[in-house]
Amino acid sequence: MSDEVTSDSAIFNCTILIYISVMINPTPLTPWQEHHFWIEILSDHAIFVRDYLSPSEHNYVNEANQFALAFDELHTQLKSLKRDEPASSDAMISFSRKAYNLARVVCFIQ
Known part of the structure; x- marks a missing residue:
């Protein structure tokens, strides 16, 4: 599977998850809540992949x-921010950049 197909699939899956979360809970999420949601999802996926790889695939494991x-480290950093931290604050912008850069690597986003 090409990186382009994988990236398109990941973007589609993320779009569906956002749509479902909005339909279930039409109240807008705070930036803190949204970061928490996606960090949990990506962390869970990393663990799922790790746990289901063949032990012989050392590099991938x-x-x-x-x-x-x-992602655990990001989660720890997120917990140090106030839950009502505005999106425009320096702390949230800095955190968002860290989270985006890590997600880019994981999701093969160019």
């Missing part, structure tokens, strides 16, 4: 483990 650890 290690890479998935590094992603899981990176």
Whole structure:
């Protein structure tokens, strides 16, 4: 499967998840809540991939483990922010850049 197909699939899946979350809960999420949601999703996916790889695939297991650890670290950093931190605050902008950069690597977004 090409990286382009994988990226398109990931974007489609993310779009569906957003649509479902809006339909279930039409109240807008705060930036903190949205970050929490996506960090949990991406962390869970990294763990799922890691746990279901063949033990002989050492490089992929290690890479998935590094992603899981990176998302855990992001989650820890997010918990240090106020839940009502405005999107325009320096702290939220800085955090958003870190989260985006990591998600870009994981989701193969160009």
